[in-house]
Amino acid sequence: MERYEKVEKVGEGTYGKVYKAKDKNTGQFVALKKTRLEMDEGIPSTALREVSLLKTLSTSIYIVRLLSVEHVEKKGKLLLYLVFEYLDTDLKKFIDSGRYVINVDPLPPKLIQSFMYQLCKAVAHCHSYGVLHRDLKPQNLLVDKSKGLLKVGDLGLGRAFTVPLKCYTHEIVTLWYRAPEVLLGTFHYSTPVDVWSVGCIFAEMAKRRPLFPGSSEVQQLLHIFRLLGTPNENMWPGVTRLKDWHIYPQWKPQSLAHAVPTLSPSGVDLLAKMLQYDPARRISAKAALDHPYFDDLDKSQF
Template structure:
């Protein structure tokens, strides 16, 4: 039989190691011989009783826009090779790491953001600074929520459930509901290692109403930083 100019997968790629296996095939880390490029090579068997390429494989090709080569193995069964970019991590691990990073940033998110405000200011950053400030003192996260609702409840338990008197307009925010009612606690119970000046600064950074929250400039002028050489800043 006359040989065509198209290389088979075995001729074009060198398998380096198997990195995954599922119901419909195996995935290898492979090297493209012509370029030396590392790729992911998925080998899928098409059984004789199947009429053409399975729908699941066609969907995968259409989604990933892969380069496809097809050949026969020594048993005479049709084998489909899918060649695509090699990633150091799989989707499951990526989603887990992304979820973890989202949870972490959730701990420092301002209440106006959690409650669905569509317009917010630099005050959201001061809230985050306050959370980090308290964490540096206590060596643990102050509001370690694992969802937006849990995050709000952590905040409300310490600072009290907000109302229109302490935060005008809060009940009109998109994510506002009838939350459990808590009275504000003394910050010294939550951050016992912080002195009086530090507690005052922290309380000003944790004001519910964003416009009342202390600015970064004013925070640096706070007496808590009175012995700081500001010429170094």
């Protein structure tokens, strides 16, 4: 670890502290993630498996690159440092910049389209390896403004280090991007949970504010039901048998075009396909890449 000079602490994530550091050998900035591994006998095999999977996945330009893994023994405790490429901003900061100005402009439609395409590429890439992200949100999507690139970060850590060891800061683990089947306590979820999150992020880029800003799991569900209608067995077979299903107020579906007025009709159609209640009917990330919303995008740049 002598090779890296810590510049500043840039965050305290779910899995430990994150530092901006300088690689003394190359002069480049990197992000150091210090993961606390509570263990006595070496690195758990699950963590090693995840880290090697992370290295494989990060060969995609749309995934934050894992440059190396260093482990340090400190006072008999093993610390694992993951060394990632450093990007100076994330999509949340990008969306929020200028949000507090009166009459702030929405993000340019072409930029939203480009970011969405890159996000679907990244998610489809992970899913092709059988990897779920499970915590996609604007804070986990890093942006290289100079190149117009969007990259998925914090991938795969959920399984390597068991979902939040502790929440180190008072930052609430956000529910805004969580799929309804997870909120309703399903035991079997798969790749559609990430697609739901992508849909929520899509709407947030277009609105410049979250689509479903719930403050608790029940509130989160009610936000979703108010817009998309209260689900029933017709819309979503099996929903009433889910562990946390209760009797909810009955709302009728509202217009998505009205909820996200800056989206084009094809954008609204893609959003509707991503926010399908029944996970089996939700569009896949791979199929989303061929959606007409992307027809006029210059795909040669990707």
